[in-house]
Amino acid sequence: MSNTNExxxxxxxxxxxxxxxxxxxxxFISRTNPTIEEVSxxxxxxxEAVTNSIIHGYDNGDGKISIKTVVQDRQVYIEIRDEGKGxxxxxxxxxxxxxxxxxxxxxxxxxxxxxxxxxxxxxxxEVGKGTVIKMRKEIGAGHHFE
Amino acid sequence: MKLxxxxxxxxVYYLPEELDHYAAERIRKKSDAVFDxxxxxxxxxxxxxxxxxxxxxxxxxxxxxxxxxxxxxxAYIVNVNSAIDKVLKMSGIYRxxxxxxxxxxxxxxxxxxxxxx
Numbered sequence: 732m733s734n735t736n737e738x739x740x741x742x743x744x745x746x747x748x749x750x751x752x753x754x755x756x757x758x759f760i761s762r763t764n765p766t767i768e769e770v771s772x773x774x775x776x777x778x779e780a781v782t783n784s785i786i787h788g789y790d791n792g793d794g795k796i797s798i799k800t801v802v803q804d805r806q807v808y809i810e811i812r813d814e815g816k817g818x819x820x821x822x823x824x825x826x827x828x829x830x831x832x833x834x835x836x837x838x839x840x841x842x843x844x845x846x847x848x849x850x851x852x853x854x855x856x857e858v859g860k861g862t863v864i865k866m867r868k869e870i871g872a873g874h875h876f877e
Numbered sequence: 878m879k880l881x882x883x884x885x886x887x888x889v890y891y892l893p894e895e896l897d898h899y900a901a902e903r904i905r906k907k908s909d910a911v912f913d914x915x916x917x918x919x920x921x922x923x924x925x926x927x928x929x930x931x932x933x934x935x936x937x938x939x940x941x942x943x944x945x946x947x948x949x950x951x952a953y954i955v956n957v958n959s960a961i962d963k964v965l966k967m968s969g970i971y972r973x974x975x976x977x978x979x980x981x982x983x984x985x986x987x988x989x990x991x992x993x994x
Contacts, residue, residue, distance in 0.1 A: 746899040753929075771929070771960045778931040782898040836905060836940035840932040840968055847967055 773850035814840025886918035896934035
């Protein structure tokens with residue numbers, strides 16, 4: 732029997748959907764039996780990626796964001812995709828405190844938080860085409876009983 | 878629910894249950910005009926009701942901190958749970974804004990510092 736479970740969610744790029752997106756992902760991964768802290772970590776990471784798509788990918792304009800979540804044993808894989816303007820310099824965008832929108836009180840910590848709260852983070856982006864954020868987290872990594 | 882309170886030049890932000898980009902923008906829009914008009918000397922960020930925060934919350938806090946700091950004021954953080962504490966710690970914000978156990982402690986500190994005459 733395969734121990735894989737998968738879901739895909741697509742929604743409009745508006746900021747009210749940030750909380751919807753992270754709550755759906757949190758509910759979906761609940762079968763891995765995560766701690767409250769692990770759920771909180773995943774919710775924060777999802778929120779960061781979705782907010783980036785809304786503010787930067789689509790410049791607060793129209794668009795669709797999709798989230799694919801795969802649960803495989805204790806691994807959680809999350810892919811957040813937009814078809815927005817893309818990131819010209821990914822390395823620069825990932826620098827701590829770097830932001831293109833200091834005027835909007837953006838902290839520049841989005842990618843740092845995704846990296847800190849998840850075990851793995853990959854960013855793929857093409858200018859004019861969009862951005863895909865891929866993240867992985869192992870649930871229960873902190874408390875093995877073997 | 879009340880968003881903020883201003884008394885004796887101390888502005889208290891009652892932060893919402895979920896402090897994300899959506900909530901941060903609303904708070905910013907609703908409170909910045911007041912902030913500029915009134916004589917706010919000190920800021921208290923009360924997290925009593927907050928159980929979720931991301932980097933948009935950090936942006937909101939540092940933005941407000943900058944304003945108060947430029948006017949020679951001080952900011953305080955109070956009533957954080959462990960999830961919020963983790964995010965605040967990671968951001969490094971405690972280096973510029975202290976964490977306190979209660980609002981009473983903050984008021985006492987202000988009295989000690991000669992804020993109330």
